[in-house]
Amino acid sequence: MISNYPDGKPAMPLPSLALLMCRPSHYTVAYEINPWMKVTRQVHQPVAARQWQALYDLLTRSLRVPVRLLRPVKGLPDLVFTANAGLLVGKAFIRTNFRHPERQGEEVIFERYFRRRGYRVVTLPRQFNFEGEGDALWVGDTLFLGFRFRTDATVHEHLSKILHRRILPLELVDKRFYHLDTCFCPLDATSVLWYPGAFDRYGWKAIETHVPDPVPVSTADALRFCCNALVIDRAVILHGGVSKPLRKELERRGFDLYELDLSEFLKAGGSAKCLVLRMTR
Amino acid sequence: MVSEIVEVSGHIIDSLILPKILDEIIDLDGNFEILEIAIGKRKTDPSTTRLRVSATSEQKLQVILKRLARLGATPLTLREVELVRTRQDGVFPSQFYSTTNLPTFVRYQERWRPVQNIEMDCGIVIDPHTSRASCVPMVHVKKGDHVVCGTAGVRVTPLERSRHKDVFQFMGSAVSSEKPKALLIEGVAKAMGSTRRAGQKILVVGGPAIVHTGGGPYLERLIEAKYVDVLFGGNGLATHDIESALYGTSLGTSLDRKAAARDAHEHHMRAINTIRACGGIRQAVRQGVLTKGIMHACVRHRIPFVLAGSIRDDGPLPDVITDVMTAQDEMRHHLKGVGLALMIASTLHAIATGNLLRATVKTICVDINPAVVTKLADRGTFQGIGIVSDAASFLRELCHDLKLPRR
Numbered sequence: 001m002i003s004n005y006p007d008g009k010p011a012m013p014l015p016s017l018a019l020l021m022c023r024p025s026h027y028t029v030a031y032e033i034n035p036w037m038k039v040t041r042q043v044h045q046p047v048a049a050r051q052w053q054a055l056y057d058l059l060t061r062s063l064r065v066p067v068r069l070l071r072p073v074k075g076l077p078d079l080v081f082t083a084n085a086g087l088l089v090g091k092a093f094i095r096t097n098f099r100h101p102e103r104q105g106e107e108v109i110f111e112r113y114f115r116r117r118g119y120r121v122v123t124l125p126r127q128f129n130f131e132g133e134g135d136a137l138w139v140g141d142t143l144f145l146g147f148r149f150r151t152d153a154t155v156h157e158h159l160s161k162i163l164h165r166r167i168l169p170l171e172l173v174d175k176r177f178y179h180l181d182t183c184f185c186p187l188d189a190t191s192v193l194w195y196p197g198a199f200d201r202y203g204w205k206a207i208e209t210h211v212p213d214p215v216p217v218s219t220a221d222a223l224r225f226c227c228n229a230l231v232i233d234r235a236v237i238l239h240g241g242v243s244k245p246l247r248k249e250l251e252r253r254g255f256d257l258y259e260l261d262l263s264e265f266l267k268a269g270g271s272a273k274c275l276v277l278r279m280t281r
Numbered sequence: 282m283v284s285e286i287v288e289v290s291g292h293i294i295d296s297l298i299l300p301k302i303l304d305e306i307i308d309l310d311g312n313f314e315i316l317e318i319a320i321g322k323r324k325t326d327p328s329t330t331r332l333r334v335s336a337t338s339e340q341k342l343q344v345i346l347k348r349l350a351r352l353g354a355t356p357l358t359l360r361e362v363e364l365v366r367t368r369q370d371g372v373f374p375s376q377f378y379s380t381t382n383l384p385t386f387v388r389y390q391e392r393w394r395p396v397q398n399i400e401m402d403c404g405i406v407i408d409p410h411t412s413r414a415s416c417v418p419m420v421h422v423k424k425g426d427h428v429v430c431g432t433a434g435v436r437v438t439p440l441e442r443s444r445h446k447d448v449f450q451f452m453g454s455a456v457s458s459e460k461p462k463a464l465l466i467e468g469v470a471k472a473m474g475s476t477r478r479a480g481q482k483i484l485v486v487g488g489p490a491i492v493h494t495g496g497g498p499y500l501e502r503l504i505e506a507k508y509v510d511v512l513f514g515g516n517g518l519a520t521h522d523i524e525s526a527l528y529g530t531s532l533g534t535s536l537d538r539k540a541a542a543r544d545a546h547e548h549h550m551r552a553i554n555t556i557r558a559c560g561g562i563r564q565a566v567r568q569g570v571l572t573k574g575i576m577h578a579c580v581r582h583r584i585p586f587v588l589a590g591s592i593r594d595d596g597p598l599p600d601v602i603t604d605v606m607t608a609q610d611e612m613r614h615h616l617k618g619v620g621l622a623l624m625i626a627s628t629l630h631a632i633a634t635g636n637l638l639r640a641t642v643k644t645i646c647v648d649i650n651p652a653v654v655t656k657l658a659d660r661g662t663f664q665g666i667g668i669v670s671d672a673a674s675f676l677r678e679l680c681h682d683l684k685l686p687r688r
Contacts (some may be wrong), residue, residue, distance in 0.1 A: 165325055206296050
């Protein structure tokens, strides 16, 4: 049994948190695998590098979180979105099986990285697509799993056997919100930011039943990827331009907002959360 | 109505995946029946349910299944077969899939593959090079063969009841001696006609009672009229037929004068001895020793026959195959292309043949003893119909219905 919580209590943030990031040295829009990506709307490399550096500096200098770096690989532009590497639970790394062949080359890079650092690598059978933290998010000790566009529903049974936790699969219904982390963002053990338009009525019911404090966001906020926020303790880091009502909701709950310009990464359908993978020290 | 069984498991209750699946089926104009449901006891336990999903057309069913697959509910049969290599000649892996005689398909490398030469109580071997699946009896499995294990990825197609009210539907009920025989036999005659027109073969499995009861000449007429394409029997059928051809008796009883002939109890042994002296039935016909009877008709009309031996045989005739496994293989060889099997007054050979037949072969079992007919059905030959009748009466009536001329 693998558990994040040795004492059985839900824990967020993790006591010994570290993050994994990858410099956007080779980041570009080389293919189109989600509605945000347009090869004609190219990334400005220097701007992307500056935006990424700002996030890195915020995490390491202001918030003092240790960040480990993965060496960028030429030809794998999306390696910068490390959240899709897999799901880390304690010292086990459940590796992603990417749906699109364009990203499958990243699998070995992540696998090698974690194996070398002493993690136990768990691979799922090839026929199951699973895109790691992109689609699997903890709220307390329940894992919410988004499926349909990237991850398969069937994978949840596999994961429940490995994790021995309750796993709630949620069907995503809007192509623009292709990963769960683009429309659902756990803030702490009881509250989440979520965009109802990305789920159907079964999803709404499941979320409203199992999350004590769900905070819905407007379509405008959702399209600015505010649900792709990176939450470190009480700090919420997201792409700039958050609406006033949402800002109020977050501040009322005692969160500090850090707004960054991550527009270059939105071109590939990612924001703050996608650029970071949570791991334990 | 077409249906498929699907299984879904995991945290399907809390996440409302199960209600969603059920709603989707109804929304897509299908129907469901929950066959099994096991709900996890703790919140971390997964739940499992098995549903029969049905729809009015195959197309609708496929639409539903496609949708359900996305929700994680996969048809049980859509899984790939599990293959285990055998470790020993003639021994299946312990979890081998034991076949039925119904048309069977296996899912291998994402495609449905028909199982060749299906028969009951065998295993399925897949050749990984050609991806062909074939039904293999236990004795013929070789070390290293890839044998299908478990039931995942195996689809058995139940036989559909014919839409036409034919004799096989009419008689699909329990065996009874209280059925209108004339009507049944008329149905058999029609089925024989349609089998022949369809270019399929007709098999007759006969016991010696055909000869004892005086039915030999009728069977001969069927053979001459090309209503028999292959004949299975034992030493008894051939011996008594030859005895009656050579001496006019069957087991010492005169077939003409309805009385035991003097010193005739030994006729069948003399008959066997004569044929052995000739070297076999075919040779006896060629040498002019055997000039009439069922076996003579078979040789003259080049109808293949398989005579399988048993432990109580006298002689036996040189044509009798005494190794049962060889006999079984020979029978298997001749069963290819058979569309109708007529089993008359034979218990052992009827059951032995029934075991080798596909379910799609129409089987008619005729016996004076209802227990024989029931026995055949009890052993799994459920495609058969039974007629409780004396062999000669049945054959006489059949020849009449087929309008075969008297000689």
